[in-house]
Every structure is written in structure tokens, then in C-alpha cells.
Amino acid sequence: MSELKTKTRLLPIPLGALAGVLAAVAALAAGHLVAAFVGLNASPYLAVGNAAIDLTPLPVKTWAVDTFGTADKAVLLTGMALVMLLAACLAGVLSRRKPLAGQIIVGLFGVAGIAAVMSRPDLGQLAILAPFVSVLVGVVVFTWLHRILLPQTYAEPVEGTTRRKFLITGAGVAVGAGVAGLAGQSIGASKDAEGSRATVGRLVAARTAPPIPADADFAKFGTPRFLTVAPEKFYKIDTALVVPQVRIEDWSLKIHGMVDREITFSYSDIRNRPLVERVVTLTCVSNEVGGDLISTGKFIGVDLADLLNEAGVKPGAEQLFSTSVDGWTAGTPVPIVLDPNRGAMLAIGMNDEPLTVEHGFPARLVVPGLYGYVSATKWVTDLELTTWAGRQAYWLKRGWGQFGPIKTESRIDSPSGFAQVGTGPLRVSGIAWAQHTGIERVEVRLNQGPWQQAMLSAEVTKDAWRMWWLDVDVPKGTHQLFVRATDQTGYTQTEARADVVPDGATGWHSVSLDAR
Template identity: 65%
Template sequence: MNSPAAAEQGIPTPPRGAAALAGVLALVAALGSGHLVAAFIGINASPYLAVANAAIDLTPAWLKDFAVDAFGTYDKLVLLLGMALVLLGLAVLAGLLSRRGPLPGTVLIVVFGVLGGLAVYGRPDLGSGALAAPAASLLAGVLTFRWLLDRARAGGFELGEHTAPDRRRFLIGAGGVAAGAGVAGLAGQLIGSGTDAEGSRQAVGDLAAARPAPPIPAGADFSGQGTPTFRTANQDFYRIDTAVIVPQLRAADWTLRIHGMVERELTFDYADIRSRPLVERTITLCCVSNQVGGPYISTSNFLGVDLGDLLREAGIRPGAQQLFSTSEDGWTCGTPLAAALERDRGALLAIGMNGEPLPVEHGFPARMVIPGLYGYVSATKWVREIEITTWDARRAYWLDRGWARRAPVKTQSRIDAPGAGADLPAGRVVVTGIAWAQTLGIARVEVRLDENEWQRAELATEVNVDTWRMWRAVLDVPPGEHRVSCRATDRSGYVQTGQRAGVVPDGATGWHTVALTAR
């Protein structure tokens, strides 16, 4: 209904519902237009996605860890949905504030349009031409908003005692805007995802190793008693990264440039890498965000070429310290050069995983895999560029966010069965789990019930020092509530500390402990 003040002054005002709808449809038109233009530039130029990426970049370490712990691999989806709800509320507010005139809502749209432009401008993987997407978004939002408000006043909701509001004209216009924005957004999504990365991956076919990994020996896991299978299926391999939209690259479009403090700059394409003798290695990867007892650890047979060989072909100049790698989406990683060159460590430029080309979400066409280092300093997916440099010259993504420069994986262990809160019959209870100490190997795992003496667990067959090792123990558990803890000792003689520490700056520590009840 018209406000009393407006009625006295003869100013037509749309009902609150119509004004709110104008704000929401302006938002939809803005997002759809920006997404469509971004499809021809780079999907990350979409203002909505650019703001989401900026939010991830600006998120403090403690909040990032909370999101990973709370939502796991769904953290990006939660962020996008949260942004959508906030924008929806602001769109409604813009409409309601503009019933007397379009200026308040227009100002709000411009402010958020500028924020979207700044987010796009700050993307490392986009040029200045990408600003066309937020510009289109801003223009579409302002024009749609003002047009719908004018239509609501002049055509659909006239002021007067002798005329009832005829909503048909306004609703036809609103429906047209909604349909047009939906088509624009869908077209942008289809065009933006038109690079058939999965089709390219399928076309690669089987990858054969000139030096295959040794077969996994019998007795390498206790999966029948609660541990994971020794090798993790590709679809179950953990995934933690900053990519809101997974980069879509065809093998034919991928190149890797090695430059910086080298004697000769080198560029490789996918055919160059695939034509080399491929080596397969069984490697466990672990995320630095893995809390004590956490799930972000997996093992795979990775297939590729020795990364150190590629670097040596380029010729490393004296004084080089860091391997500074860049992903297709602009994410950067700083790796100790010595670790990448260490022959016994076996760093890979990987193109395959468990006998298949890398899955798109795990880095297809190529990624880095360096045993013994947490992923944020070693495991760049969709890698496109490697610069040999010093620590002072370049700072990687996570280094500016409170994380350590060097991050060797810490000796750790985890209880997999029984699970936390289990309710079991009293008596003999089989406890199983995993332990890891990459590049060193696990020498011993011990388990204890409550504060009793530590009991040595049985170790599964070792595959190599760069992989996890399964263990099991049998405990005599009396009736009541209890706590079971585990600790590992690596081959250097280091006994896993029981002192609890969070994941920042270089990985969590502490004994994994689960509570159970025996009856």
C-alpha cells in the first residue's frame, strides 16, 4: 500500500512486496549478466565467484580451519550459499529503501558493484580486461532496478482512490527480467564450463609406467577390522584447496614453464611429459589442516616424471632456495628447493593417479607431489609455472597468512576403530588405526587404555617409508567408560608428543584419544 506521506504529496509508491521484488530481480540480473560476460573472459571474472575467492583469500587462519573442520570439502558450497543469503537480504533492503525514490537502492548496488570490481581486479589469474564482467553486472543491476521501480509506480500500482492496483504489467516485466537473467546465467555457466577437461582426461587413455611401483604386499592393511584400505580410491581421496571453481584445463592447452634462477628457461607441454619414461610411486599425502585424528590423509599410486630431473635440465643457479609454483587459478606455493631436488625423496610432476589420468579435481593435467611435506608447500595442483628463486624474492599464498615456510609432515597416528563414543561388550576389544612418518618410516605404535601402561601394537606390512602404516592391538576392556589413546615412534627414534597443538603454523600435534563405553 502507499504510505500516508506519499499519498499526501501525490507520489506513487509501490507496495513493499513489489519494491523488494525489484531489488531481488535486479540482483539476479546483475549476477546473470556478470556471469555471462565472464564466460568469455575467464569464469573467475564472474563478480559472485570473484568475491567468494576474495573472501577465501582474506579469511584468517583460525576461521579457515574452523570451516574445514565443520564442513570439510563442502566449505566452498557453504560460503557460496551464505553469500547468496546475504546478497538476497541486501537486495530486499535496497528495494524497501527505494519506495520513495531509487537513489538509496542505486547507491547500494553501486557500492557492491565496486566491491565486485575490486575483487576481480585483485585476481592474479585475470587481466584488466576482466573488469568488463563486473561493469556489465553493475550496469544491468542499476538499470533493471530503476526500470522495475518505475514500472511498479507508473504502470502497475497507480495512486488514486478510483483505480485498483493492476499488477499484471509489473509482473510481466518482472517475469521477463527473471527469465532473461536465468538464461544469461545458464548460458554463462555452459559457455564458461565449455572447456571439456573431463573429455580431455578421458581421451588421454591408459598411462603405462616404465618403472611401476612395487605391488602392495599382502597384510598392508587391516581394512577388515576398521582401517582404510591401503590405497585410497580416487573418488575418496581427500581434497582441500582454495578453488571455488575447479580449473578446467584440456591436456592440449596445458604447458609448464620453468624459469627464474636457471641457466635456460624451459617449457613443456603434456605430450612432452607423457612421452618421457613414467615412474610410479606409492605416496601418502597429508593436509596441514588435518587435526589430530582427522581425515585429511590419503594414499595413492602417483604416476609422472621426476621433478628434480626437469629442474636439473633447466640448470639451477647458485643461491637458489625456493621452488615457487603457480596454479592455473593463481594460487602459489613455496617449496624448499633442496626437497624437490633430493633424489631419494622422489618428487614427482604427476599426471596419473591409481592407473588413471589425474582426476580434474586433483589437478588434471598435472600437479606436484613431494613426499614428506604438507600439501600447502609441496602439492600444487593444475600447476602451470615454476620459478626458481630465493625465499626473500617471492612469498607464497599461505606464507602471508600465518603459516610456516618449511612444513615437514609430523610423526602422527590415528585410531580408526572403534569409533569415538562406541558402545561395546566388555572384554577383548580390537583397536586399529594408522600411523605415518613420511621419509622416515614407522618403527612402533603403542596403545593404552585410560592411564594404564602403553601396549605395543602389531604393525601391518610396510610398503615404503613415504606411506602410512596400519596397526592393531587387542585390549582387555572392563565394564565402564574408558579412553583409548595411541602414539607412534618413527625410525629416527622420535616418540610422538602428547602435547596438543593446533594446525597453525605447521601442523597439529598430540595423541589421538577416543572415548568408549564397555558393558
């Protein structure tokens, strides 16, 4: 017996791994609950995810958007969950004799959470409580479960009563974590942005957009509808892991920096001003040639220039540095936002309704002719007039271009790539865009044949896309269709392919087809 007592009792690998997972789940749930009171982005899981997005190298970011599109954040969160699961299992396995290794791993995750929270520009000092409580709960729960499994040092296997006690306790930890996590989610959502949105009521413009004619699109030929009415079909690219929940009573817009007078507007200040309505096509700089990160909406709000002129923009101001409620930033050239012919807006509605929460409620920027990364700040809450040297916006720091003008481009929507078609006349259709310049013509070419001019839809505004169609005679065999657009300055889009980085893709879109 004395020889047995000198041997250290070992924790079974499956139970050790389970202890690590339960401790991790309890830690994350506790942190999420505390974050509901100090800022949802202080939740360690979300804070680390946001930090991962901010620290990811530009080529990896571009690859993620190209590969996963709007599901890139879901993929990130899933990947993080798997990494944490494996680390939690490892913590348990390395603690078969003593809990120290597991405690260190839990502590390292806590340090990462604290560092991530401290780096967030949208969180206050109290936000650090969330990762601190998270790591404390994780260490305590892991140590507690470990002691239940190893109450003393004997070489014989864990007894049945100890197993049962561990499983009962573990089940209690799991239930408690579930309750804490759900409570945190419920409290965090109690700001009820959707409920606040419902109180806005109908938005009526004093200056309405021109009516959209019946021939503004060729949907019956395969193009999109002119207006992207369904919010879920309007492209959405941003860095927010969790959609910010902002009530109109909590929202304000501060204009400051190089101005004669600092001004702060409430939502009612904006809502009660004469509203203007404009049709604008928004385009993401990450849109590949032929991509679908482009949509058109009817936006309603106020002229951004009017708000800035009330503050009095000082000479020398070069950029309008806008900040979202979640800390994201963009820089827009001042001459463009002050140009009365440009139509830059602070928008509070889209397609006859208040902005959806996902698309920036209560307010966002809309600047025709510029890619979204320099012009379309959602959940905007701060506008600073400054110089380019004075502040660097989110994407500018990461190597993207400074000004972001949208390039003249076109796309084939029908037929789709690698389609099998019949010989003879084939109807080809698609879209073209050159926001704030306007499309003059669109041409289509079969293989290396002559360019043929397509029929254009009615021009609603130079700030919106135009649809086109053309019947092409297709002989039997494998072929390639090309499209190019010419804008109203006379510029014809280049054949030369360019990547989306640093200021948008270029090149002719083409599709292959098989005629039988």
C-alpha cells in the same frame, strides 16, 4: 485532487523487495555470461567469493575447515547468496519513493565485484568487463522495474494493471537471467576438461611402484584400505571456488627464475617422457589430531628434479615457487625437490588413471613428506626458482610455517569414539604415518595402564601410512584408549597438543568407550 498530487506515491514493500531481487539476479547472470568469455573467475559472484577466501583472517579459515571440512566453500557461497538476497531486498525497500538508494546499493556491489576481479592474479585486463556489465545490467533492470511500479506520483495504491505489467516483466527478467546464467555456465564449461582427460589414454610407467601386499591394510579390522582408490574419498582441500577447467592442449609448464635457461613444457612433452610410479600418502596441514584429511594414492608422472636439472638451477635458489592456473601459490624447499631420494614428482596420473579434474588435471606436484600447502600444487602451470625473500606463497603470507614437514602421528579408527563395547578382548585398529621417515612401532594404552605394542601392516614405502591393530582386554566401565607412534629415527610422537597453525597439529589421539 490537488492535495493528493502533492503526496509521493509509495512502492509496496513486497514488490520493492522483489524488484531488488530480480535486478540482483539479472546482474549476476549477465556477469556470469560475460565471464564465460573473459575468464570464469571474473564472474562477480565467484570473484567476490574468492576475494572473501583470500581476505578471511587465518583463525576464521581454520575454524571453517575444522567445522565444515570439504563443504566450507559451499557454506561460503550459500552465505554470500543470503547476504546478497537481503541486500537486494533492502535496496527495494529503501527505494519506495525513488530508485536512487537501490541504484547506489547495486553500484556498491558492482564496485566490490570490480575490485575483486582486479585483485585476481589469474585474470587479464578484459576480465573487468564481467563486473562492469553486471553492475550496468543491475542498475538498468532495477530502474526499469521501479518505473513500471511508479509511473507517476499519486497517493492511491498501485493499480492492478500496473501490478500485472510488473509481474509479467519480472517473469521475463527472471527467465532471461536464467538463460544468461545457464549459457554462461555452458560456455564456460565448453573447454571440456573431462573430454580432454578422456583423450589421454592409459598411462604406463617405465619405473613401477612395488606391488602392494595383501597385508598392507587391516580393513577387515576397521582400518581404511591401503589405497584411497575412489577420487571422491581422497581428501580435497584447496581455495578454488570453481574447479579449474584446463585442457591438455591449453596447458603448459614454465620453469624460470634462477635457472640457466628458461624452459616451457607442453603436456605431450611430459606425457612422452619415461614415467615413474610412486605410492605416496598426502596429508593436509589442517588435519586435526585424529582427523581424516589424509589419503594414499599411486601417482604416476616424472621426477621433478629431472625437469629442474634440465633448466639448470643456479646456486642460491632456495624455494621452488609453484603457481596454479587459478593463481594459488606454494613454496617448496629446493634441496628437497632436487634430492633424488626424495621422490618429488610432477604427477599426471593417480591410481592407474589420469588425474581427475578435481585433483589437479592436467598436472600437479607431489612431494613426499611435506604438507600439501607447501608441496601439492594442483593445476600447476608455473615453476619459479627463487629465494625465500624473493616471493611469499599464499599460506606463508597468512602466518603458516615455511617448510611444512609432516609430523609423526597416529589415529584410532576402530572402535569409534563413545562406542559401547563388550567386556573382555577388544580389537583396536588404526593408522600411523611419518612420511619419508617411516613408522617403527605403534603403541596403545588403556586409561593410565602400560603401553602395549600393536601389530603393524607390511611397509610398502616409507612415504605411505601403515595400519596397525591390537587386542586390548577391557573391563566393565568407562575407559579411554590412547595411541602413539614412533618413527624410524626413534622419535615418539609427543603427547603435547598443538593447533594445526602454523605447521600441523600434534598430540595423542584418544577415544572414549563404555564397556558393558
